Amino acid sequence: MNNNWQEYIYTQLNRGSYLWARQCCSYNDEHAKEVMQMVYLKLLEGKATYNGKANLKTWFFSVIRFTAIDFLKQLPTHISIEDVELNVTESSESEVYSDNYLEILTQLPDRQHQVLLLVFYHNLKLHEVAEVLNIGIGSVRTHYDRGKKKLKALLTKEMAL
Secondary structure, eight states, X not given: OOOHHHHHHHHHSHHHHHHHHHHHTTTOHHHHHHXXXXXXXXXXXXXXXXXXXXXXXXXXXXXHHHHHHHHHHHXXXXXXXXXXXXXXXXXXXXXXXXXXHHHHHHTSXXXXXXXXXXXXISOOOHXXXXXXXXXXXXXXXXXXXXXXXXXXXXXXXXXXX
């Protein structure tokens, strides 16, 4: 574990990688924590090794994404009524705004949502997003453009209400 790239991941990419894992897990904190544990275990066991061909952050976010996909496939598809927890509390105005923003963002199609998150929140370039999502650069540009337009329309609609 004395590789420089592993140290960089643990020290510099930790917060951003957790946020990406959380986004890949539909904003479920517990699932994101599980995914990150699995990712770090892959690093420790040598199942995921950086070969230097791509940007380190791009490669690491890809590992997180594919680990999250595998993890979510293993989850049960139904939830028992006993497992549903209702939380009725008063929330501040900033929390309401944050929840509304999250709702608006999740109204985008999955690909557009992922592309915009990677570009705006994780500061990846479009070609890096293409590597993370394992799709062509043309598709990324299309999802990016359409996502921005749809997000603008949704935000305009929300502000009008």
